[in-house]
Amino acid sequence: MRLQIINKKLSKIKADLELIFVVDKDLKHKFIKDEKAFKFANYKGESILLLTEQARLYVPLNKLNFEEFRLSAAKAYNALKTLNVKTVKLNSYLSACGCAKTSFQAFAEGFLLGAYEFNKYKEKKEIYALKDIIFSSEEFNDVKFDAKEARLGLTHGEIIATATNFTKDVVNEIPEIYTPQKMAEEAQNLAKNYPNLSCKIYDEKFLAKEKMNAFLAVNRASVHPPRLIHLIYKPKDAKKRVIFVGKGLTYDSGGLSLKPADYMLTMKADKSGAAAAMGIIKGAAELNLPFEIHAILGATENMIGGNAYKPDDVLISRSGVSIEVRNTDAEGRLVLADCLSYAQDFKPDILIDMATLTGACVVGLGEYTSGIMGNNEELKAEFKAKAAKSGELTTILEFNPHLRELIKSQIADVSNTASSRYGGAITAGLFLDKFIKDEFKDKWMHQDIAGPAYTEKAWGYNKAGATGAGVRMNLYYLCAMAKEL
Ligand code: BES
Ligand code: ZN
Ligand code: ZN
Numbered sequence: 001m002r003l004q005i006i007n008k009k010l011s012k013i014k015a016d017l018e019l020i021f022v023v024d025k026d027l028k029h030k031f032i033k034d035e036k037a038f039k040f041a042n043y044k045g046e047s048i049l050l051l052t053e054q055a056r057l058y059v060p061l062n063k064l065n066f067e068e069f070r071l072s073a074a075k076a077y078n079a080l081k082t083l084n085v086k087t088v089k090l091n092s093y094l095s096a097c098g099c100a101k102t103s104f105q106a107f108a109e110g111f112l113l114g115a116y117e118f119n120k121y122k123e124k125k126e127i128y129a130l131k132d133i134i135f136s137s138e139e140f141n142d143v144k145f146d147a148k149e150a151r152l153g154l155t156h157g158e159i160i161a162t163a164t165n166f167t168k169d170v171v172n173e174i175p176e177i178y179t180p181q182k183m184a185e186e187a188q189n190l191a192k193n194y195p196n197l198s199c200k201i202y203d204e205k206f207l208a209k210e211k212m213n214a215f216l217a218v219n220r221a222s223v224h225p226p227r228l229i230h231l232i233y234k235p236k237d238a239k240k241r242v243i244f245v246g247k248g249l250t251y252d253s254g255g256l257s258l259k260p261a262d263y264m265l266t267m268k269a270d271k272s273g274a275a276a277a278m279g280i281i282k283g284a285a286e287l288n289l290p291f292e293i294h295a296i297l298g299a300t301e302n303m304i305g306g307n308a309y310k311p312d313d314v315l316i317s318r319s320g321v322s323i324e325v326r327n328t329d330a331e332g333r334l335v336l337a338d339c340l341s342y343a344q345d346f347k348p349d350i351l352i353d354m355a356t357l358t359g360a361c362v363v364g365l366g367e368y369t370s371g372i373m374g375n376n377e378e379l380k381a382e383f384k385a386k387a388a389k390s391g392e393l394t395t396i397l398e399f400n401p402h403l404r405e406l407i408k409s410q411i412a413d414v415s416n417t418a419s420s421r422y423g424g425a426i427t428a429g430l431f432l433d434k435f436i437k438d439e440f441k442d443k444w445m446h447q448d449i450a451g452p453a454y455t456e457k458a459w460g461y462n463k464a465g466a467t468g469a470g471v472r473m474n475l476y477y478l479c480a481m482a483k484e485l
Contacts, residue, residue: 001115003108003133003154005092005147010136015089019076019133021061023093030140031091034058048079057088064097066106067391073107074114074461080130081115087132092145100146101153102389104135108157109164109391109472114461116165118172156287160475163283164468170275171454171466175251175268180227180299183248183271187229187278187297194285196235202228212338214317215298218331221255221308222301228339229297231278233285238292239485242478243348244281245339247332247355248274248299255302255328256310263359269466270332272453273354274299276470283475289482296343298335302328314412318342319435324412332357333416333428337435344440350379351444353432354470360424361397361448367455369393370469371448373429375441383445386480387473391460392452394473397426404430 006013020031025045027038034051043049049058057079061072080088094103111133119125137147170178170186184201191199204225207216212228219226229248249270253259259267274297281295309315313325315334319341323334332355343351361371372380372394380396387394403423407430409415414434418427429446436444452469455462 001112001131001133003111003158005135005137005151005154007137007147009138010089010091013089013134013136015087015132015134016055016085017080017083017088018056019080019088019090020056020058021072021090021093022058023061024063025060031093048075050079050083064094066102066389069094069103069106070110070113070391070461073110077111077114081128084129086129087134088130089134089136091140092135092137092150093140095145095150096143100149101156104150104153105157105160106391108154109161110461112158112161113164116168116463118169118463118465159283159286160472163279163286163475164471166282167275167279167468167471168466170278171269171272171468173268175301178250178268178271179224180248180250180301181224183250183274183297183299184227184229187231190278190282191231194233194282196233197281197285198232198234200230202230210318210342211316212318212342214315214323214334215300215338217309217313217315217325218255218302218334219300221303221305224250224301226298226300228342229274229295229299231281231295233281233293235288235290235292237290239290240349240481241292241294241347242350242352243294243296243343243346244277244474245336245343245351245353246274246277246295246297247271247336247353247357248297249302249332249335250299251301251303252329252331253301253303255331256304256308257328258304259329266454266456269454270356271299272356272449272466272469275466276354276449276468276474279468279471280474283471284478287475287479289478290485291478291482293478294343294346294348296339298339300335302331317435321414321434322412324409324415326415326417330416330428333431336432340432340435344437348440348443351436351440352447352474354447354449356450356453357448358425358428358450360428362451364397364425365395365451367451368459369395369451370473371395371397371425372445373397373399373426373448374445375399375433376443376445379442379445383477386477390472390476392469392473397429399426399430399433403427407431
């Protein structure tokens with residue numbers, strides 16, 4: 001699909017259909033030409049209205065704000081896709097909200113995120129006619145239209161949506177196909193496609209040499225060997241080094257602390273943190289962001305078998321901290337502990353881990369929101385503010401010393417599960433904090449994306465299945481930081 005801006009009056013653009021957004025139910029707006037038809041249809045501007053004779057589609061837009069643009073763009077796409085319409089034109093009224101770049105970026109994101117489908121396993125694949133979305137650069141009501149900024153917005157929106165949809169494809173792929181080795185191949189492919197992206201793949205021998213015993217323990221009962229995947233994007237004159245660490249559980253059965261059947265479903269999505277890190281680095285490379293960005297992915301399955309790691313085991317992690325295993329289903333933090341230790345060797349200015357880490361985070365925040373944790377109040381607040389424009393929802397979860405008490409172990413330096421049922425998202429974050437060296441305590445942020453990474457029913461511009469959580473909020477954060485340089 002192509003999104004473009006053409007320097008012509010709207011009336012001079014040839015298209016099969018005109019798309020008109022009805023802003024805040026204002027049916028008296030100068031763009032609106034069909035008052036008679038509205039009367040006939042008793043149309044109030046709350047829903048989608050297709051006037052076939054006039055070849056016009058009206059789509060409600062609640063407010064001139066970026067998230068509403070995404071939502072309405074996705075609604076418009078859904079209405080358009082089933083029509084026998086190839087080209088659609090529309091005015092540039094979106095820019096009336098002040099920032100042409102961000103408005104058009106949000107529109108492109110909503111449109112392309114809304115258009116995502118994972119139909120690989122469907123025999124019958126729908127084929128849609130829609131090919132071209134054409135904005136007219138015509139100015140209206142004396143509002144200046146900055147076509148250059150708007151075009152930049154469309155381009156950035158396309159990059160960010162494509163990166164997000166790439167992550168969705170990774171997460172939606174089935175566990176039989178998407179093994180740690182497959183993730184490694186995907187990362188290598190990415191590196192091949194971008195000149196300043198490189199990729200290193202490490203196998204179980206390397207993990208053993210590095211004493212990554214926590215990571216290795218999780219892998220032990222899997223027939224698929226683990227992979228530590230290290231992608232590096234290095235632009236010229238990078239201003240900062242940002243390292244993303246991703247939980248890449250290609251399947252989480254729970255291990256010997258086996259999940260109940262209902263809870264095991266969707267656990268192909270336990271690789272969402274790693275998938276998001278890949279999406280971010282792909283997006284960053286296309287946006288030419290001025291930061292050195294690393295994606296360190298811990299890829300493994302968590303399975304059962306005679307050689308499975310067990311509750312009661314004690315693991316000596318890469319950093320030397322010993323871990324009492326009390327529940328093999330708290331495996332993500334074990335993989336991350338070793339990956340975070342490895343990541344700190346590369347001296348990050350900012351260190352972010354992303355993981356579908358706890359069910360507790362979903363219980364606490366709901367299915368739509370990621371939990372942000374860390375020791376640095378300013379860093380978390382800055383992230384939250386900068387990520388907000390992306391439309392992803394975040395909540396900061398505060399650490400406290402009482403919760404820290406709950407992961408103490410009688411036999412080892414730390415326990416992989418808390419002694420209380422309560423506060424599980426934060427105690428998991430505090431577990432990870434045990435593996436952050438003093439030097440990096442203030443540079444680290446933990447993002448628990450367990451809620452939004454995968455959805456069993458469609459919401460907003462997300463289809464059922466993977467949502468690509470983490471990609472947009474982190475790319476928006478990086479873009480906003482780049483702007484401040
Ligand atoms: N991958 C799960 C967390 C999860 C749950 C992600 C629901 C997405 C949706 C994680 O490995 C896990 O099982 N965590 C346990 C930890 C517990 C045993 C301390 C949990 O949350 O129940
Ligand atoms: Zn688990
Ligand atoms: Zn897990």
